[in-house]
Amino acid sequence: MASRERIGLIGAGPSGMALLRAFSLAEKAGAQVPEVVAFERQDDWGGQWNLDWRTGADKYGEPVHSSMYRDLWINGPKECMEYPDYPFDRHFGRAVPSYLPREVMSEYIRARMQDVDVRGQIRFSTAVRWVQKHDDGRFRLTAQHLVSGESVVEEFDRIVVASGHFHTPQVPSWPGIESFRGQVQHAGDYRSAEGYVGKRVLVIGSSYSGQDLALQLHRAGAKHVTTAYRKQPQDIAWPQGMDEQPEVQRFDGNTVTFAGGAQAEYDMVLLCTGYLHHYPFLPQELALGGPNLLCPIGLWKGVVWHDDPDVLYVGASQQLFTLTLLEAQAYFARDVLLGRVEVPEAEERKADMDAWFERMTQIDGPPAALAYQGAYIQDLSAHTDCPEVDVEAVAETFLQMRDARIEDVRTFRDRQHRSTVTGTMAVPHHTPWMQEFDDSAENFQR
Amino acid sequence: MASRERIGLIGAGPSGMALLRAFSLAEKAGAQVPEVVAFERQDDWGGQWNLDWRTGADKYGEPVHSSMYRDLWINGPKECMEYPDYPFDRHFGRAVPSYLPREVMSEYIRARMQDVDVRGQIRFSTAVRWVQKHDDGRFRLTAQHLVSGESVVEEFDRIVVASGHFHTPQVPSWPGIESFRGQVQHAGDYRSAEGYVGKRVLVIGSSYSGQDLALQLHRAGAKHVTTAYRKQPQDIAWPQGMDEQPEVQRFDGNTVTFAGGAQAEYDMVLLCTGYLHHYPFLPQELALGGPNLLCPIGLWKGVVWHDDPDVLYVGASQQLFTLTLLEAQAYFARDVLLGRVEVPEAEERKADMDAWFERMTQIDGPPAALAYQGAYIQDLSAHTDCPEVDVEAVAETFLQMRDARIEDVRTFRDRQHRSTVTGTMAVPHHTPWMQEFDDSAENFQR
Incomplete structure (x- = not known):
């Protein structure tokens, strides 16, 4: 009997969580799944959504992961970020406003993991230092536990990079x-x-x-x-x-x-100059680079590293649909890893990547960008049993938000939108956003 | 004939520069020296003294190295930081004030390297990702060029860690x-x-x-x-x-x-809670830890890693004497690497480390701390041809500064001190420090 395949997952934010959950659901449904070991630098899962009051260096001296800040409210309606299999109605038990403060959004992402038991697969407070593919085709991943300082080298058959999208500032320069x-x-x-x-x-x-x-x-x-x-x-x-x-x-x-x-x-x-694709633990031949794009360069279906299909990425694309985008990518990655989705030969991958890239260059504004990412999500989901998102309805909600924003950037967060999953209409928040200086969950729920 | 020994040097700040220079001087004097390859994350040498206007992430997304800031003037008189073989008189060609702005100090450290030709040994814009000792007793050092993204694994016989002292913030926490x-x-x-x-x-x-x-x-x-x-x-x-x-x-x-x-x-x-010993590229068994001490724990003579004498550190001690301390350590490291200084057996090393540690615990104030580090520098220098520092005279100058500081923290930088190398008395700066808001070299030289 061949030994069980080992997958090294780097990161346990929303992308890594989605992948772990997708594997767990497959296993519950009877699939034979590989051993997935996740490495997470932070002490908890949640990635970007874990606000750190520190900047620069975290308590271990590692670069602070989160870029979130006090008084951050989501910048699109929650109806555009709703997991179809975990609607806000179920989470809150009642209708709530369309715009959530960070803490409440963070709770939603965590609460949704209650139906699986995957935390044991995650090595918390553990930084991945270097990943190298050896001649035997397996990866040696060097990781270091930030509390004990101990480092280990582990072997994996395949690697999934889900280390996040908004952690390494891009800091250009200007004359003078x-x-x-x-x-x-x-x-x-x-x-x-x-x-x-x-x-x-x-x-x-x-x-x-x-x-x-x-x-x-x-x-x-x-x-x-x-x-x-x-x-x-x-x-x-x-x-x-x-x-x-x-x-x-x-x-x-x-x-x-x-x-x-x-x-x-x-x-x-x-x-506000954005973030870099920054993978200091990956050799160049495995590391995604280039600008932040809807169609990142070198990833077949935005997920599989063309130059080495044993490396997959989740969450590397520019995000319009956010959580549901990560979800579609996580299910796709899982099914590639399970062999349910066949990775075609290089030539076919290349043709598909080129076609999506070419299509991206035709985008002429926000509606087209939303349509593009919606079509991409549908393309991924057609291969998996990822819970379906009504991408047209979500895009429509995005565009309503955009109109409201153009009308008055101060008040767009005071609007209500309708869930594309349950049809529930949001309710107004008790305080206009411009006057709301309390971003606590307690104040939101009041 | 045995192949030439290879030394991997991590960092080309004042510590790494001092080591490269010490090797070059030995070679000029006829010694057979090993091949030293230095890895420097920044685009230039100078380490901490290279002000970066960026914070957080540098232009490559790497943690910003320098902690210096606009309007930083040295916080002790230059007479306490004078290289005996490169006096300020020679550098400036005339008497100048005791307190220098960062840029001027930085120029002094660089100008002093003019008598050697070592820049070619330095791989600039290159981050060391991981160092591992293998069973054959040699080190594999993985480094990545930040511009091209290319990574290399190189073998070294011994490693010198000179990656600096003030780059990774220590950020404790407080309730609430x-x-x-x-x-x-x-x-x-x-x-x-x-x-x-x-x-x-x-x-x-x-x-x-x-x-x-x-x-x-x-x-x-x-x-x-x-x-x-x-x-x-x-x-x-x-x-x-x-x-x-x-x-x-x-x-x-x-x-x-x-x-x-x-x-x-x-x-x-x-x-202002200080900096960590932070070596994310070293496995725990080679990485210095613990607090910032005059006698760092685990380093014989503050230089040789007790648990593996093939690893040396320069610049890891708490710094009172600063540049001349690094100099004494660099010469000592060089002479250990050249075999001129014999590294004793573990037991003897341990006894010596314990004695210095015990002596450190007896320190009861600044004069004793200065005497301790002075004695330590003398202990190192007794084994090498490191240019001699009059440590008592420098300590005396430090204590004059301290008295002036206690008298009026606003005016101590307006004082003048005497060089312990040349006997030259400093001259007053044209503007009292409290009113001096121009930290440029041009303004200083005016």
Whole structure:
């Protein structure tokens, strides 16, 4: 009898959790499943959703994983992040508002794991230091327990990388930035608006989270907040005390020059410039690189590493659908690992990747981007028994949110949306978001 | 003929630079030296002295190495950090003030390397990922080039760890800290006082650098600055707008309770809680741990790893003498590697380590600490041709600085001290430190 296959899973955030759960459900249904061992740097699962008040180094001296901050509320309605097999109605037992504070969202992701018993497969407080494929075709994974300091080298047949998407800041540079005298902080190190109160703040980057942080600083009492976009202006009606500028061209001390020549002075800079694909534990030939894309380069079906199909990724794609995207990828990865989904030969994989990439280049705006990722999720799910998501209805909800955001970025979180799973309509939160400075679960449930 | 021995050196900051230079001088004098290959994560040498405006992640997504900040001036007189074989007189060509801004100090450390040609031995922008000793007694060192992403595994006979001392923040916790609504920042992430202007700031940690940062915030316009000490109050006459409190007991929101029961409210917290021995590329059996001590635990002569004498450390001790301490350790390491210094058997090493440790426990204040490290440097240097330091005279200079600091922490940097190498007396800087907000080399030289 061949020995049981061993899978090394790196990360136990929402992606790793989804994979462990998917395996457990398959096993309950009678499948023979491989031994999956998960390595998680944090003391608990939940990944990004575990707020750490620390920045820079965690209590072990490792890079802090979470980029979340106080007063973070989800930036799309919860109806766009609903697990079809664990509806919010079941979780809360009643209708709740569409926008959840971090802590409540985090509880939802954890509570949903109650139907499986997989925590024992996770080595917590354990950092993966290096993974190398040897000539025998097996992987040696070196991991270190952060409490005891002990390191182990373990062998695995295949590796799943689910180490997250929002942990390693991408920090570009601008001419003269070193002459800026104020504080320059990446959003990943942002926890509190306090240092920004009364200041003239430049927020570089205008994605949803950049807009969110700009607004956080505004409502907390920043003197003025400018958001600088890179590609095109946002269709946002900025309130008094905020404005928008094109790309930063240079810094001369505290004076910033924007493309087009406009200049302004700032006291503080907040970089909302995104995150890197960063896998310091992987050799180049196994490591995903490139920008954050809906169709990451080198992954067949966004999951299987083309150059070595014994390596899989979950959660590497740019996220619009978030939790349900991870879910579709986790089920697909599981079924590849179970042999239920056949990985075609290189040429066929390449053709499929190229087709999806080409299709991505045709995207001309948010509706097309949502349609693209919806189609991608459907493509994955067609191969698995992943609980079905009504991707069109979710995309529709996203676009409603987007319209509300354009109408008034201050009030879009006060809207209600309808569940595409249960049909339940959300209820209003007791306090308008602009006046809500308590992000506790207790206050939310009140 | 046996093949030439290969030494893997991790880090090309002041410690690694000193070791490379010491080897080069020995070779010029006719010695047969091993092949030394240095791995440096940054793009340039200089280690900690290379200010990075970034915090958190560097441009490659790696942890930022430097903890230096704008307006950092050395916190002891330059006369305590003078290389005997490269006096400041030679570097500047004239007498200059005792206190140098970071940039000027950095230039001094680099300029001193002009008499050797060792940069070619350094692999820049290269992170060491893992080091493992194999059964054949040789080390496999896995390193990754951060620009190309390429990784290599190289074999070495011995390893020298010189990866620095002030790069990985030690971030302890306090009850209730997660309820604090302001910003909590470790000194390692501090670059600018801007966010602290007008705020009530609690600085936790009262070592020299804690005091320095407290004073930086005060002179930059913080509303109030408290420094909290852990062991005993500092003999410092704090100016109006500053005070001192004992250990923090807990946070309740923004209210802080100190040992003894005093309470106060703060807007911001700056953690000057020191740095960790953090070697994420070393297995536990080779990794120095424990607190930051004059006599680090497990290192014979503060240099040779007792459990495996094929591993050496330079720059791991708590630093009072700084550059000249690193120099003494580098020469000692070199001479161990050259076989000029014999490493005794385990029992003898142990006895020597125990004796130095015991002696450390007798230290009852700064004069004794300086005498201890002076004696340690002399002990090392007795075995090598390391240029001699007049440790008593340097200790005397340190104590003059300390007295000046106690007298007025705002003006001690305006004092002048005498070189123990050349006898040259420093000259006053053109601007009192409290009013000096230009830390450029240009302004200093003016």
